[in-house]
Amino acid sequence: MPIKKFTVFIVFAVLFWSCQQKPSEVIVPQIIPNLQNQSIMEGNFVLRDGMGIQNDSDFSISADFLKNFIQDGSHITLKENDDIVFVKDTSISNVEGYVLEISTSQIRIKANSDQGAFYAVQTLRQLLPVGFENGSFYKNEVAIPCLKIEDEPRFQYRGMHLDVARHMFSVEFIKKYIDALAMLKMNTFHWHLTDDQGWRLEIKKYPKLQELASYRDQTLVGHFSDQPTTYDGKRYGGFYTQEDIKEVVAYAQKQHITVIPEIEMPGHAQAAISAYPELGCRGDSIKVAQTWGVFEDIFCAGKESTFTFLESVLDEVIDLFPSEYVHIGGDEAPKTHWKTCDACQNRIKDLGLKDEHELQNYFITRIEKYLNSKGRQIIGWDEILEGGLAPNATVMSWRGTNGAVEAAKAGHNVIMTPTSHCYFDYYQSTNEGEPLAIGGYLPLEKVYGFNPIPEELNQDESQYVLGVQGNLWTEYIPTERQVEYMVFPRILAMSEVAWTNPEYKNYEDFVSRVETFNMRLDALAKNYANHLYEVEGALITEKEQSFYALKTLTKDKVIRYTTNGSEPNEQSVIYEDPIPFNENMTLKAAVFKNGKQLGTTFTEHFNYHKAVGKKITISPDPSKVYAGSGAQGLINGISGSDTRYGDKEWLGFWGDDVGITIDLGEEMEINAIKTRFHNGQGQWIYAPKYIEFQFDHDSQIIEVPDSNDILVLVEFDKKVRTRYIKLIVPNYGIIPEEYQGSGNKAWTFIDEIIVN
Template sequence: MIFNCDQKPTEVVASQIIPVPNEKVVSESYFILSSNIGMQYDVAFKTSADFLKTFIEEGSSIKIKDNNDITFIKDENIKNPEGYQLEITPSQITIKAKTDQGASYAVQTLRQLLPVGFENGSFASREIAIQCLKIEDAPRFQYRGMHLDVARHMFSVEFIKKYIDALAMLKVNTFHWHLTDDQGWRIEIKKYPKLQQTAAFRDETLVGHFSDQPSTYDGKRYGGFYTQEDIKDVVAYAKNRHIKVIPEIEMPGHAQAAIAAYPELGCHEDSIKVAKTWGVFDDIFCAGKDEIFVFLQDVLDEVITLFPSKYIHIGGDEAPKTHWKTCEACQNRIKKEGLKDEHELQSYFIQRIEKYLNNKGKQIIGWDEILEGGLAPNATVMSWRGTNGAVEAAKQHHNVIMTPTSHCYFDYYQSTNKDEPLAIGGYLPLEKVYSFNPIPEALNQEESQYVLGVQGNLWTEYIPKENQVEYMVFPRALAMSEIAWSKRENINYEDFVSRVEAFNKRLEALEINYANHLYEVEGELISEQGVPSYKLETLIKDKIIRFTTDGSLPTQESQVYKKPIPFTEDMTITAAVFNEKKQLGTTFTETFNYHKAVGKNITLNPDPSKVYSGSGAQGLINGISGSDSRYGDKEWLGFWGDDVEITIDLGKAMEINSIKTRFYNGQGQWIYAPKKIEFTFDSEIESINIPNTNDILVNTSFNRKLKTRFIKLKIPNYGVIPEGRQGSGNKAWTFIDEIIIN
């Protein structure tokens, strides 16, 4: 089976593997895969070998024989149970691993060395030349997860399997299945039939965004649940692909659907309905009644029989204490147990559940709110509200899984393109996902060992369709898989993007509806010799950008972008990526409003949140206004709970007539416009009040003719969010857009 290196191979797939292997050495020769090739394997690797054989035979006309051209060898010297070695020579393909899981990852790597036609059975040739190489590989983190919320919107068992297949291809080893929430209970519990009859269905569903006013609904009953047979089917399917399935049964919060079915589970036993809108609700499981724990233990007993994973996720997030404060049973529990307050009552609740599950041989995972009031002894913390929860837990020697909203929430917008499907908010492009280092800087080497890994999350309030799930997850899941698997020194975004471009063809063959933003244009205002200029770029470096500055659509004849475009007057830039034949991506449009502060010096105190830092301080005076509907783009700056002070230095005293800006007021996302702004001009101070409104955008304008060099804006934070509102008890966010000075 030696291939003559002087002979040109029929087709060779470039080595563009995701996630990138730890060590790879490529040689000039090739292995020819044809129907003359056979396979042998250690019996321990039957699952992986069968997968490879089926993949080749169903993807092509090639049939695998019974000899040792492709060999699976069990190697106990490989330290990591998920590690593998893959060696391809002109005469043989050898896979070495300690476990079948490691062997399966070698197979997934080999899969990416075959043409995409193998993915859908369209490969027509009778042989294929595979690049000779040697790979030694193992994961950086032991926990590499992807999440899917099916409580808000439910998806078929067949789609769940397709989702799992895609994760397996990326060497993801954990599927976090969010099965219960306020808007629906999706798992069959035989002892409590009303969970299927009542809790699994809502009367109707919110139309549009939570922040849209007035709220409207579709008037259609929605729901369903997975039978226990469905669950067993999915778990077995995932196991065959070396993916653990971790169920999430929310408690004590996000329980309105369960309480709608069994009102006695709540504090006041009121008759309520399954939630038909999104958000956080006051109806949570009562912590004062022993029968609540009986119910939850019964539920968990059935859950345990369905999921062999050592972990059960119990939520623990966003549990308002409103009813607990007025509940006689809860207050009696606080006194009886010697607890300080309702936060310690939640800790009691979580620890009681944890003890029960520990006795059943299971461990709990909870969102980082389970730190409040004291952490359960053996709990693993899933850190979503930033990295502080992870740092706190790791310093207490608790395991943590990193999943901060800033880098891991795939329900956020991934592009500033105005045609993007409706999303919850935020802005998380592919590059930002890829930039995430799961080890927080605040941890030392010993504490870092408690970081088990990283997970991408997909909440589905605004994702009703299966193809939209795919659109939101891919290609961001590719970035997540690489930072979870690959060595930090191998992380290179430019190289990754080139591999994504090739990988997208594989997604197409698999009929996965990925989002392709590789050919979109990105822009940034810079200063060149004191003159503001606008820089254009695209992710793929070998493509051409063509543009116009008069608002007309770019064409194949439009000017080629070569250097930043001077910004000295109002203009509208349109641009797009082209190859030699056609436009590849969507058209980029940016409108510029030239005013007196553009390009001047600006300082902020404090800095904006790292999650919502936009284009930084200069983004407030770059002549570009933010989106009318998305607070998380590059132009809006977000501050959490802080009073903000902004100072603009015009360089010299200038005549000004007006100062305009606007605030985002998406109260469903904890974002509130301030109540006033104070202006200081050199030594003069004035202030304006901002009227209270439910409008999403709040415009403000200070109109007065004066001469000044310095303009200072003091913007007090709204304060604590009132009871009865989303996020009550927390400090509000302040989001500010362009400050326009004329």
């Protein structure tokens, strides 16, 4: 039977139920991540009590996993025979590829390695009822559809990150986190173990790291930007013993997960320096950081004792982690103390370096040479490009894709993890009830739409993109349940970005599979965020008339809405056509099925003003990853979120002066114009210092007050007659040395331009 795309589900059900033999249950395949190729055959294999698995020692991990999954999850007891067979197939070129063949008489798993076979088992797992996940499947037989799957990953590196320095999580939870990665065919766990707010790894040679550096006196309450700053007054901390680490690494190996440790250097070192002050430039006694952000106390690059310490730490790290890579950070290292440190300045002079950036390159390169001598390679955040890249380093590109492009063009391997698509500590919904997060907005659809190959790379350069990783920083994530909430379901989208070729990806189909997969997450008791039943909206303009269109991606449901601010219910108007927008209104809408509301209520406040629906142009275009609703989104009557600067209403520009022109269509009287800027300096976002307003016959410059507030309002209050309104918005410039992101261009984020 010819290969078919995986998206045709209804046909599968018809084929399965049309078979003469009707077993107890038939499962419709809805696999995540999606498969590369699949052939559907008639009939099904019935897995019964007393059947067995046959394998040789090459497939011990995958076969043991399958045996345990079946026997622990059901009333089916397995014996040793050939109903399920693992077959070594050296013709499968991809070491992680596999062929899964299910006939009416046998299941055959063919792979060239145990790793490939393990991924076949994860696919087979999703063909079994969700009750197998928690041992609640009470029958002693189950039907599995007959099919042939030929599958392999798109990328060799498929990772998830977890920060345990800001908030720490139990060994048992780390194992559950690894379980999730394995289920979704991810192969790398990036464990962020050290930072300013805590050192989480036992180092026997330096006991003060666990005695002092692993605990902070108290923790920030609320958001980093909140004023006044408050703290909880509670000592917080802990660390993983070396036995804990060995236990986690061994557990991960049983699921073909590589654990990559991250030991931050030269920056994010305040916790370590608090325990051993001589590691810093000043030798001052300091505390483990109690708030978030970037700190000036970094490892001294001029003292030999610093490298003695780090090499000794890395020796113990290497003994604990067998991974090829060690992540050494390299990000957000202010050079303030290096500039005034005699030892650092002498190092610069002795080595003939140009500046402190080249000193950082010396630091990273020296650490790399040491690790290379031990048979290991380094990964660093894209700041390791500054001052020159260490010879063999792999770059993890987080500040957009520019770092990846630069590294790949220079022949260095890169891993894609830009904030715009891969930072799961960002908000995932515009609902006001979402738990506190760092800011930003990264919904499921945006994660799913990420293409890890930058368009600036040609085919030869693209080979240096090893893969992709989702990141979870935990400043605002104190509990394990909240970790799950922020990760699921976005990890599902990331797994498909990493595994599945673009031609087999379709977001609408993916949403359907997520809806089914959520039942598996329920069985696993995962605290996932369920935003599938939310309403999405967009303003459209036709013949100078504005309308608001609503949609929901899940099938067989209706949207009901009100426009007077009242809550929608089963009696409210059913949405069928776009809603006219010609006056102020508050729209509320929700998804309903069989008279019952699913999900939360969608609310949008509309401010009808003179520019709504008019023509607007912007130069330059906003960043592709923060393009909001495009230029028209600045005059659509809808203001952006107060906290989620990456939502559909905010437009972001990196380092550019921006010109915005609004054509009102005819000359008219204007009384006031106002807009606002996001000022999240912890995320490198700065309001401009002034704005110039230009009209047909007049112009005026409005100075923007210097403020630490996260939102900055700018108002022009003067009567003018004009057809054209132009705003000149200069970029803030280079971020000052003492602030997060220092030395980099600032971002500008602008919201609705209201014309009255």
